[in-house]
Every structure is written in structure tokens, then in C-alpha cells.
Amino acid sequence: MAVVGAGAAGALVAVQLCEGAARRRTPLDLILVDPAPEAGRGTAYATEVPEHRLNVPVGGMSCYPDDPGHFRRWLCRHGESTVTAADFASRYRYGSYLADTLGRAIITAHGTVSVRRLRTRAVGCADAAGGRLELKLADGGTVTADNVVLATGPAAGRSGWAPPELVASDRFVPRPWTPGALDVVGESEDVLLVGTGLTAVDLALVLDRPGRTVHAVSRGGLLPQPHAVTPLPPVPPPPGLAALPFHRLRRELTRHFAATRRAHGDWRPALDGLRPEIVRLWQGLTDDERAEFLGRDATLWNVHRHRMAPSTAETIARARAARRLRVHAGRVTSAAPQKDGGLIVSLADGREVRVAWVVDCTGPGLRADAGGDPLWSGLLSDGLAAPGPLGIGVSTDGGRLLDARGHLERPLFTLGAPRRGELWETTAIPEIRHQAKEIAEAVLAPLTSAPRSVRRRPTDQFGLPLSTHAAAAASFRCGLARVITVRAKAAEAFARATELDPGFALGHAALALLGHECGADVDVARELADAQRSVRERGDERERSFVDVVTRRIREHEAHAGAAGDGDTALVGHLGRFPADAFALGIAVPTIAFSGVADLDGTLALGLVERTASAYEGHWFHTSLLSFVRQEQGRIEEAGELAQAALAAQPASGHAVHTLAHVHYESGAHRTGRDWLDGWIGGQGRGAVHRAHFSWHVALHELALDDSAAVRRRWFAQLAPGRVNGVRALVDSGSLLWRARMSRNWTGRVPVDGVLDAVARDLVERPSTAFTALHGAVALAAAGDLPALRRLRTHAAGADPVQREVVVPLCSALEAVLEEEWASAVRELRGLLPSLRRVGGSAAQREIVEETLLYALVEAGHSDTARHLLEQRLDRRASPLDRRRLAGLSL
Secondary structure, X not given: OEEEOOOHHHHHHHHHHHHHXXXXXXXXXXXXXXXXXXOOOOOOOOOOOOOXXXXXXXXXXXXXXXXXXXXXXXXXXXXXXXOOXXXXXXXXXXXXXXXXXXXXXXXXXXXXXXXXXXXXXXXXXXXXXXXXXXXEEOOOOEEEEOXXXXXXXXXXXXXXXXXXXXXXOOOEEOOOOOOOOOOOOOOOOOEEEEOOOHHHHHHHHHHOXXXXXXXXXXXXXXXXXXXXXXXXXXXXXXXXXXXXXXXXXXHHHHHHHHHHHHHHOOOHHHHHHHHHHHHHHHHOOOHHHHHHHHHHOHHHHHHHHOOEOHHHXXXXXXXXXXXXXXXXXXXXXXXXEOOOOXXXXXXXXXXXXXXXXXXXXXXXXXXXXXXXXHHHHHHXXXXXXXXXXXXXXXXXXXXXXXXXOOOOOOOEEEOOXXXXXXXXXXXXHHHHHHHHHHHHHHHHHHHXXXXXXXXXXXXXXXXXXXXXXXXXXXXXXXXXXXXXXXXXXXXXXXXXXXXXXXXXXXXXXXXXXXXHHHOOOOOHHHHHHHHHHHHHHOOOHHHHHXXXXXXXXXXXXXXXXXXXXXXXXXXXXXXXXXXXXXXXXXXXXXXXXXXXXOXXXXXXXXXXXXXXXXXXXXXXXXXXXXXXXXXXXXXXXXXXXXXXHHHHHOXXXXXXXXXXXXXXXXXXXXXXXXXXXXXXXXXXXXXXXXXXXXXXXXXXXXXXXXXXXXXXXXXXXXXXXXXXXXXXXXXXXXXXXXXXHHOOOOXXXXXXXXXXXXXXXXXXXXXXXXXXXXXXXXXXXXXXXXXXXXXXXHHHHOOOHHXXXXXXXXHHHHHHHHOOOXXXXXXXXXXXXXXXXXXXXXXXXXXXXXXHHHHHHHHHOOHHHHHHHHHHHHHHOOOHHHHHHHHHHHO
């Protein structure tokens, strides 16, 4: 496979080829032909001028059409953590992004794809034996390839507008982007830019300085319009445009733009909404209508369609206001040399401009061979390619070149600017990346051998087949083993599986899920996109269903939090068809590893565990899950027996340990629970993922034992920030401090500020789930941060039903506690208790509200009510703490 050109278009093709071949396990020899020192930059992204910004926002510049956030995330990982999708990055940074993405794709495909760079130009292309193609290189060599992609970018323009005396002048710069072309311009010499498009804007930024005047001239004298500083959403065009003749199409679009401007104060949303329709509209025009558009409308179209970044527009405006940049409407008719070495340039209307240099900024030519490129000239003259509509670019069918007879006889492809005649909208990254993907799929599809049904696939530890090879399957089994035991380094094992087999969909899906639900350090969107691509190319029904479950789960809208949505429905349906999918079952049951299905009364999770029992035949993993749902049902003795049975088979089973922690707590066996769990944490639990949560359970026993010194030691040794971060710090560390304060086991100010510093502020004040919101409210109350608590209440009031109905009154109650309005606090907290189960989590976690109520009752002087509540608690389980509090009320 040969790709001619390693700029943006060539790099995007190479990325898709490398990753596609790796996913399919299709051996490929890839040759990139380009003289540039670094792939990915081309002319556009080689500039090191920091003022040269992209003309498309960051959100539209991803390499991957199915992963629009990829570029933004790359910038975040490379020092620009605050960048948004609406920002405009520097062009040099984008070149670095392309080069890095290509480099990573090559590494990913190592062992399947070999890549060579030939730093020379292709100057010819001819037929070779066996239906192959031979590229002739400028250094005298040749390359014979099964497929060739011409990713040459826009054709260089010809200076046909320039009078002969100007072309012959050594003061004329015909190709300003040639390295060093502008170095000849003196510091104080004036310059004329012929053209006022984006090329002229870029050069004006380079040349602008005090003491110099930069002139720019074009027929219309129009500079590109700026992008909006705060863009509005696109407004779709009216229906039926494609069926209209051109004169009516123009009229309808004019009305649409005017209506959008009246409604929104800006015309840009109308043009942005039209963009997906541009190719279809262009292809619906006759050649005469296209010619009419080019002669009458193209200039006005281009200055509105191809816009400047806001910061660029501001700089240009300042230069114009200072008269360092002067824009003229006109046409160059002659140029006369001066004795001082400068030029007098005459315009058609009789005006003259005195400058030292004239620079051609008219941009690329429309013909494929406009710049005299020998490769394209040879293809057209030999009939291997044919001009496109109106002679613009070349004719293709889905990117594959049509020859002079209109046939598709050669494996010769192109993308981007050479397709402009047939597509018009084809020169920006959002279009080129789609074309790159289509070309890669067209090339790789015939090379991908069908799966061999006779070859037995490896399986996971529960007997389910895996669409990968043995080495990747072994790493996947290791990761799955760590997931079901709730042990660390599962993500590392899954990452190893995808390194061994980049097309292993389940490995990518597992990583995406662990990043989304467990905070693993992975690029969730990227792994999810890889899973979707891979499962389409190589995956059985079970794997496709699992990837769909993960996709729906990750993409579930925040409005569905706390209620069953598409993700839960898909997960339940998946387990109905594939009950032995242990990973899916672990996701569904809300124990400690995953958030589970939105199950308000516990029956759904219980039903899933019971219905899948026959697929596991008493396996310790299934027994562990069953033990947990039994304790949620209040069947404490049975839950303990099941947990002990699971631990006898697998002492590292985190689910069973978690169950036993709850069993000990709910049965009042606090000393036994403390000692047993403390010993497990120091032994089998050393590799557990959620050690902090197990430490929190030990601390609950110590609280119940009324051992304030032990609680303090536990917090500083195992639960303080630095040892615990993220959501775990909020849920475990923060809640423990509040419980200790409410039970009067922590005197003085609790050190909760460090907890809040260890958690993303949005997680606290704008949580997506009611469970997180409850713990955010508790942490903010512990910090005494009334303004933040009120912001959380405002967020919850506009969130899902559970947040509105439970978290909003909880925030009000905690505000009352902080303001010592005890009657209000008691009223709000007592009203909450019946609906508290809706927030999810365990009874031990939700008990924090009851602890707060007890504190408020005592402060309000409601001793009888507090005594009654404590007696009820002591009837459920023994607790030295509650006995001490009850005794205190009797004094």
C-alpha cells in the first residue's frame, strides 16, 4: 500500500490503514512517499507562528469521525487542560497531534503493519503487471504497490493573474509557503498581498509590524468573516432544497439566512446547519448552474464559509485600525520597477500601490494539475485520471479514480482537494477524515480473510468464546479474574490484551467501562470507539451485545440517573441471552465494583442473580453476588453462610468480603468484624481495588464500639486524602468524618477540606447520581460550606427525580443543621427516611442520615424521640455507642 503525501490527508489515511489492519489482523506493507521531515504537518501545519490558528474549532478537528473529542483530549493531556471544543488551537499544535496520532497507530499495528517513509516525491504513476501500479520517484527509484492513495493536498496555484513584468521580477514571491520565501523581505519594507483569503490573513499576521504597511488586494476586497466568540447551535435548513432549481435554491437560502439572523442575531448558525447538505446540493446542480455559482456567488460564499478564528480576526482588526494593513478591491494590471528596487503596482481602476514586494496569496488552483505537478499531469495526459466537473479536480467513485473512459480499472484512490469538483465541500478535516476511513475500509475489506470456523476460539474462564488469539485471551482472562475478585490492575491486563490484539473488541469495551465507572486511567471515548469499530469487523453476537451494553451505559444521559434507562434494559436483556457472561453480571449487581442496575427495591438485581444461577453451578463468584443480595434483603444469617462458602473457595473474593463486612455490622458483631476485616485487609486484601471502602467498614465497627481514638488512627492511616482520592474519598473518607462528628467521636473541626480538594468540584456540586449527591452534601456540611451546599441544592432541583425528591430536602436539612435551626433540621430529616433507599448504596451508607437526625434531635431537645430511635437501633443490633448515647439521654 503506497500513500503519496504525508500531510494531514496522508496521515489520516495511514492512521486508518494501520488501525484497521491491526484490528483485522491483516498483514500490510505501508509506504509513505513525501519529502517532508515529519509526517502529518504538510504545508498547513508546519508553520511555527503561534498566531496561526486553526480555522475550525477544536471539537471539529479529531482524526476520528466516530470520536469527535479525541483532539481535545490530546490537548488536555499535552498541557492545555482548560481547552474546550469551541477553542481554536494553533496549527503547529495540530500538526504535532497528527504526527503523534500516526506514531501511536504505527506502534499499535506493530507486528501486523510495516511502515516505511520514502523522503522523496512521486513524479509519475503507471500500470504494472498483475493489476498493480508503479510509482516513479523524483530520486530515480520506483515503488510497485497493490493500492495507491494520492493524498497530495490542494494543487499549487498558477499566477495567471500576474502581468509578465511582475512574473519576471525578483520582487515577486509566487509561492510564499516555500521555506525561507519571505526571509528576503526587509524589516521596514512594504508588501502587497494579492488575494484576501485565509492565505493572505496568515501572511498578514507574519508580516505585521510597526513601520511597515501591508496591502492586500482582491477583486472583491473582502476578508474572511470571523467565527463567533460564543457559537450558537446550528440551525438546519428548510426541507426540499435539493429538488429546487438553482435560482430558487439561492432565494430560499437567502431567506433562511435572513430568518436565522432575525431569530438568533447571527447568520452563522444557518451556514453551519447547511454544511451537512452542501455535497448533496452541489451534486444536484448542473454544470451550468455550478459555473453560475462560481462566477457569481463563490467569493461571497468563501468569505462566510471559511472563517477566521476570533483571536485572528481581532489581530487583523487592530492592524487595519492602525493602518498597518490596508485592504483594496481591484485587479492588478501592471507592475513597474523603481530605481530603489521596489515596484509600482497598478490596479484596473487607475490606483497605484508602491511596495517593495508582491506576494501571491490567491490560493490553490482548482485543476488537479494547476501547479504543474508532474504526477497529476501525467495521470491526466495518460488517461489514468479524468478531470472532474468543470475541470475542477478529478472524477472519482467514492474516492477511487475514474479513468478517461469512465472506468474503475485501477486500485488508485484520492481524497480531499482533488475531489472538490464533485463534492465542493471536501478540503476541511471533518470531510477528509471520513474519506480517509472510507478508503481504508475499501482497501482492507478484500484483504480480510473470513473467520475460520474450524479453528476453535479461546474462551474466558466461564466458557464463553473470545474473538481473539490465545495470548490476548490469556490477558483478558487475567483482567476478568481481577474484576470478579475486585482486585487491582484489571485495566492493565485488559490494556495488555488490546496491545496484543488491537482488534479485540471486548478488551476495549472492558477498558472503557473501567474508565467510566471505576476511574481507571484510560481514554474512555477512545476505547469505546475502538470497541465499536472492532466488534463490527470481528465479533460474535455475544460480543456485539456486550459492546452495545457498555456503549449505552456510558452514554446514558444524566437525566436518567436514578431510573432504569436504555443501559439497564440492554444489560438485563443481554444477561437473559448470555447468563454466563460474568463481566456483565458483575456490572448489573450493585455490590462494590460497579453501580449496578437502577434497582430501587433490590428485586431486579436479586432476580438477575437467581435467574443466572444454573449457568454457574455454584461457582464462588455467583455465590458471592448471591450473598450480597441476601444481606440487602435482610437475610443476614443466610448471607453470612453464602459469603463464607465463597471465601472458602476463593479467599480473595472482594464481593464475599464486602458481604461479610455488612453481615458483621448489621448483626452487631463489631469486635469480630473489626478484627476479621482488619486481618483480611493486611493479607488477602492487599491487592483489593477498594481497600478504602473495606477500611471504612472497619471504621464503622470502631465507631459502633465508641472507640474514638481508633477511628482517628484509622482515618489518618487509611482514609485521609492522598491515600484515597476521587469519588472514594467523597463517599468513604468524607462520610466517616461527618459520622464521627455526629456521634461526638471527633471533637474540633474535622479535616474535610483535604477531602474536597481531592475530588473534582463538579463531582461535588454537579453530581450525576443521587448517591454521589448525598455524599457531596454531607462533605460540604462537614466543611461548613453553606454557599456550595446551596449550589448543590440548585443543581439537584434541576436534575433527575431522585435528586429532586431526596437530595434537595437533604441539602435543606443540612443547611438547617449548620445554621442550628434544629426544628427545621429534624422535620426535613424525618421526612427523608422513608424515601432514602432511592438514592442507592447500602443501608450502612444511608444510615448517615439517621445519624444526623439523632444529633439534631438531641440538639433540639427532643430526648424522648431520640431515645425511641436509639432503642429501635439497639433492637436491630448491639452497639456500645448507641448504649452510651441512650444512657446520656437518661441523665
